[in-house]
Amino acid sequence: MQDVPVRSAAPIPMLDFSRQFASIRDEVLAAIESVCDSQQFILGPQVESFEAAAATACNAPHAIGCASGTDALWLALFAANIGPGDAVITTPFSFFATVSAILRVGAQPILADIDPRTFNLSVEAVEDILQKAPVTQKVKAVLPVHLYGQCADWNAFTELKYRHHLLLIEDAAQAFGATWNDTPAGALGDAAAFSFYPTKNLSAMGDAGLVTTLSGAIDERARVLRSHGMRRRYYHDEVGWNSRLDSIQAAILEVKLRYLPHWNQQRRNLAVRYDDLFSRAGLAAANVAEGVVLPYTDRRATHVFHQYVIRAPRRDALRKYLTDRRIGSEIYYPVPLHLQTSLVDLGYKRGDFPKSEAAADEVLALPMYPELREDEQEAVVDAVASFYA
Template structure:
């Protein structure tokens, strides 16, 4: 361990669920007990209550709970009119569900490279596709790491080419673009409440938001096997209902989300100061870029680092948690070889996959723990 003895090591976890739970334990347990007492486990009143609260938080009239963020992506696209034979442009630098959900719609994923500063889908590369004559039904920008994609540029493309914009907002609950919340920018949007998210369930859960009554109605039908009336199936949907217990927990946590996001932003500022003080930005470390037109919620704090894998191993020896989101661009996944892309097609995505490193980030993270993280990185590059 390069001379570092266990006695000198202070672990810094990548994420510690127990810290938030300790502060809201009684509220969460009371909410769960209410559901257990009611015995209404599927689409109980807590689901409707959470949907209303989430819609208000996102600034939209409609929010529909579902079983997962992956299902939310499919529901958001299908209800917005994406179907078999359509082409949907998205990013190769995202979680697998971004592309697999397009395939689930029966549509064809078309990939375009990312902006190297934000890691988000580049509207310039999407524009090149559209102007090159590619027939595209929809564009699915990902608000990666908690920062909205460049919605000014995507809105211009929507006006010019008539494409439908659907938000992959899985990592961005509470983020904003010019004062408009993620979830209220596109025709529809998908959120994930996987336990690592900034708004986290105690299992899988997701949400679709929209300003459209027709999309709202269709999502509610599709999530319940295509039913609008019980046992009358107007189309083939899926079983993707939000469990009542998950909704109850999420409504408790939603109350604390604005302060949690504020703390994340403060921690990000703290990291930036510490990296600068350590002189690390001149050694190839690239800190997150924050677009001044939006509000980043730092679901993840992701740096670029030379010798990323060696650095990660060095930090792991010191019991400092890190993660790589994502180590392989989607076009390089074995299961997606039929999309017809090859290594070299998306150089910015591929370079990001070799360099990105997510550092510990959650509202309960302490500044002394951040100092340990930055100090260890400085030691590695000494």
């Protein structure tokens, strides 16, 4: 194997927090200082202000800040009255919290395979499950994940919702600012959950999450649940949880939210440039047997490219090759949920979801953040070309 010279000897990280912070440093520090001056650190005015701004951005009437994206999933499900005796259909190709939140409310997760183009939950696979009695009698909701920043096929899921009388809950943890037919993630389903973990396209400086909903009833209950089930201080109407959003995180997020449309557009521009570089290098292929498969974007979707994910032949060897050259990459996700040791009681086995299993063996996320430079992208693609030379 011959090496094609890499254009930059400097490390190319998967994500560089310092570049974004440098561009908004003064605004972020002023926002933090305002919280310190107010002395209202939990669910203060900054939280209310961010919730209002986020609701506007999502075109949703209600937004409820909480402690994490995992808690947001739990709040969305529980506030929608999903619990013991109910089943929720979701994907095995996602972060662990997608399924653990269903278990946490006492419901049964039922898994369905993915669309191999988008990596999102397959509507056809969900339909197959819904045709099977007595499972259909228990299914109360479907929980699609907008994986990597692209919305699931919401036209088809909406049709399923009305035909089978289901709730639709969005796992939008990676998709703030994404749209489907111009409707933002967060306003598509009955409720949605967002994560602001530091690696997300809209990121806190710590953990934070958000529930959005079209329902006043879900909004009201989620607010009660996030504060130990209290409507009045020290009067607990039900057993909730402590999942309140810190005012400092809310203040930081509101600063960043003002820049997010521009940052998301920069991500899309970088994705187009990656596509062009891979194509010009002769690496792009229709299937992984022939070369690198580039991300697919549905024409109805506005992708935010939280991640730029390729399918790669000999993925693990390629990743080691990049790591040896100080180029960051990540695998989202190497083990599908049905094969996780802690979820063995769900009763699935290898081979049950072949499209998810193939994705887990082939996907590789490459460096992607708004401040990524063109020469760095060229170095990434040069290194991939060198590996396959």
